[in-house]
Amino acid sequence: xxxxxxxxxxxxxxxxxxxxxxxxDISSEGGEGSENPDAISKYxxxxxxxxxxxxxxxxxxxxxxxxxxxxxxxxxxxxxxxxRYYITNNNKFFSLLYGQGNPGAVTTYQLGTDGNLDMISxxxxxxxxxxxxxxxxxxxxxxxRNTDSPYADWYRLDTETxxxxxxxxxxxxxxxxxxELAFFSWMTEVGGKVYAPFMPIKGCCDDSFGTSNPDKAxxxxxxxxxxxxxxxxxxxxxxxxxxxxxxxxxxxxxxxAYAFSSSIASTAGEFSSTKPSAITRINAGTTEFDQSYxxxxxxxxxxxxxxxxxxxSNGKFVVFMEPNATKGSYTLGKKIAIVDVYTQEFNWxxxxxxxxxxxxxxxxxxxxxDGSTVHIGITTDQGSYVYNVNVSAAQATQGILVxxxxxxxxxxxxxxxxx
Numbered sequence: 491x492x493x494x495x496x497x498x499x500x501x502x503x504x505x506x507x508x509x510x511x512x513x514x515d516i517s518s519e520g521g522e523g524s525e526n527p528d529a530i531s532k533y534x535x536x537x538x539x540x541x542x543x544x545x546x547x548x549x550x551x552x553x554x555x556x557x558x559x560x561x562x563x564x565x566x567x568x569x570x571x572x573x574r575y576y577i578t579n580n581n582k583f584f585s586l587l588y589g590q591g592n593p594g595a596v597t598t599y600q601l602g603t604d605g606n607l608d609m610i611s612x613x614x615x616x617x618x619x620x621x622x623x624x625x626x627x628x629x630x631x632x633x634x635r636n637t638d639s640p641y642a643d644w645y646r647l648d649t650e651t652x653x654x655x656x657x658x659x660x661x662x663x664x665x666x667x668x669x670e671l672a673f674f675s676w677m678t679e680v681g682g683k684v685y686a687p688f689m690p691i692k693g694c695c696d697d698s699f700g701t702s703n704p705d706k707a708x709x710x711x712x713x714x715x716x717x718x719x720x721x722x723x724x725x726x727x728x729x730x731x732x733x734x735x736x737x738x739x740x741x742x743x744x745x746x747a748y749a750f751s752s753s754i755a756s757t758a759g760e761f762s763s764t765k766p767s768a769i770t771r772i773n774a775g776t777t778e779f780d781q782s783y784x785x786x787x788x789x790x791x792x793x794x795x796x797x798x799x800x801x802x803s804n805g806k807f808v809v810f811m812e813p814n815a816t817k818g819s820y821t822l823g824k825k826i827a828i829v830d831v832y833t834q835e836f837n838w839x840x841x842x843x844x845x846x847x848x849x850x851x852x853x854x855x856x857x858x859x860d861g862s863t864v865h866i867g868i869t870t871d872q873g874s875y876v877y878n879v880n881v882s883a884a885q886a887t888q889g890i891l892v893x894x895x896x897x898x899x900x901x902x903x904x905x906x907x908x909x
Contacts, residue, residue: 529905537895547574547898555865555876561893576899579623580649598652601903611652624679633674637693658717666690675732678739680747684712687731687739704755704763707731725779729755729763740801745774748831752795767795790836797823798853802881803861805832824848828884841886843870854899867897
């Protein structure tokens with residue numbers, strides 16, 4: 491194993507700078523699950539400004555997602571860097587800068603009792619292609635796409651201290667037998683272990699993301715926190731699970747893991763999988779696919795494939811779909827549906843703009859605490875709104891407007907009194 495350069499893991503700057511956010515009215519209701527009865531809750535909305543190119547998102551807050559408007563003009567936290575990605579853990583909001591090969595900042599925010607966002611840390615770390623919650627830690631992984639250096643570097647971020655507390659490497663060329671690299675699409679905590687679906691890729695030969703195995707799904711299972719490979723799960727009923735920078739494995743309340751395949755594997759630049767876009771299942775406590783379960787999404791939707799999903803509750807997912815005729819490796823589906831993985835029912839969502847009218851749709855969305863509503867950012871030439879999807883009714887209603895920006899992520903925090 492190569493020795494890591496720990497320089498990029500060193501914390502460069504830790505600060506307790508108070509950062510003012512929007513002037514929205516503050517909710518008087520206590521935060522969900524908060525130990526402080528006087529805590530307030532705010533929704534956190536990130537948006538890229540319309541007036542400028544190559545500018546990072548602004549972070550805004552709001553007391554509601556169902557009505558009103560907020561603006562990036564004169565409000566919010568302006569971030570550094572062009573590409574930002576977000577994750578919430580331990581009642582903290584983490585903003586990760588994608589440095590395009592260079593180190594990127596990891597900035598941490600909490601909601602203060604005054605309703606404003608407080609930046610509590612800011613440090614440099616490697617740019618990663620996967621980041622996921624594992625308990626109170628964020629597991630971040632930088633993944634190779636080149637056979638000359640077939641290592642994935644992983645880092646454990648402690649969300650209490652906002653510091654890197656562990657690191658290691660995975661030789662991704664040793665996971666599959668034919669020497670293709672395992673390019674992890676994402677990682678997911680399942681029963682205290684890390685399940686890591688991956689795309690098999692050549693990593694060379696002018697076909698870096700191509701594969702000779704387009705009709706197979708793989709999940710590598712790792713212990714945590716050691717990140718030691720325990721087993722490899724395989725299935726020949728679908729193509730790979732998830733997509734680049736996109737999770738394809740979700741866990742329900744029973745501990746069962748549902749795997750979503752877009753069927754977009756390619757060889758020599760051409761889509762080559764013969765399998766349908768579908769959902770498969772890994773039952774709780776097992777390390778194999780349930781061969782009795784198969785949900786063919788292409789058949790249920792009438793010729794669409796899934797590009798992303800968001801879990802609601804009780805086996806129901808919001809799924810983002812795209813016609814097979816416009817299949818693409820990085821396309822985010824603009825037609826929304828509800829699938830029930832228990833009954834294998836499929837219903838299109840009504841009340842959203844037409845797919846043709848949508849210019850941007852968020853992949854980082856928020857599910858209400860009771861699992862009844864999924865909040866999605868949708869932008870058209872009429873503006874950028876949060877659409878609130880009633881999961882049981884498969885009905886969306888237009889909510890808050892973000893003036894001067896395109897919504898990129900939606901989350902929620904409860905206030906914390908700073909020392």
